[in-house]
Amino acid sequence: MRWYPLAREECKALLSSKGVWLLALALLLWTYRPSYDTWDGLGPDMTIGFVQFGAGLLLPLAAVVLGYQAIVGDRTSGSLTFVLGLPLTRGEILAGKLVGRTAAIAIPAVLSFVAVTVLGAVQYGLFSPLRYLAVLAVTLVYVTVLVSIVVSVSALVERTTTAAATLFVGLILIFELAWQFLSVTLYSRLTGVPVDPSNPPAEGGLFLLARLSPSGAYNTVTNWILDVGNSADFHNSVLQERQPNVNTNVLVVETTFDPGTVPPYLHEAGGLLVLAAWGLVPLAIAYYRFSRGDLT
Structure with missing residues (x-):
């Protein structure tokens, strides 16, 4: 757990920025979308469906905006030299970046989902708690997978513009919106x-x-x-x-x-299995490149 201090600092830095709280507000406003068709199909469990809808559209964008500079930003600013000087292996640096940025996105997202959940329960009645917890758990896995992809791309490229363009075109436009x-x-x-x-x-x-x-x-x-x-x-x-x-x-x-x-x-x-592959394969490629290349 030597990567934990780095993860904590990554999380604290993002939570002190406006971006993650704008994410929380956007999720709060976007996620609550009741409809007659959904009510007929799910009844009170419609509230659980709000979580899926909000996560599927906004979390990929949040992961890219808040994570694309994870490694390449440190490289271009020169602070990567300091990070590499810490008593951490490069694998531990990747782990700290991944865990810290995942937590920084997950915390405001969960707070927004909880607020929407309370509103839905008051408006439409008690939903299945087991289904809710299961969907929330899979959503947290989804956040981790998205951040893993973003951090991996950030470790593989040499410019922040390349990371941003690759992730917006590849992850957002192709795989999330048009797939x-x-x-x-x-x-x-x-x-x-x-x-x-x-x-x-x-x-x-x-x-x-x-x-x-x-x-x-x-x-x-x-x-x-x-x-x-x-x-x-x-x-x-x-x-x-x-x-x-x-x-x-x-x-x-x-x-x-x-x-x-x-x-x-x-x-x-x-x-x-597909989520696991998306989370692990890019990270393995990034680790191979990051652990062998001269990235300073």
């Missing part, structure tokens, strides 16, 4: 199978590809906990797709596959 659309297009190009998202074929590869982004994996797992359907989209969109005589562009296993024909690899638990 559900891009996965359909990519699958059609790779397989030659035309896909109409409003009437998708029962192709396991198509559904697997849609949940390979961090947000897709997160939604898949939290939808499983909420018991709304096997899908990588937000729970409210899944509930709409599952209504009679309603067709959307949302890929939902239950409305596409016949019972007993769903491939085992589409089980919702696979989302946890």
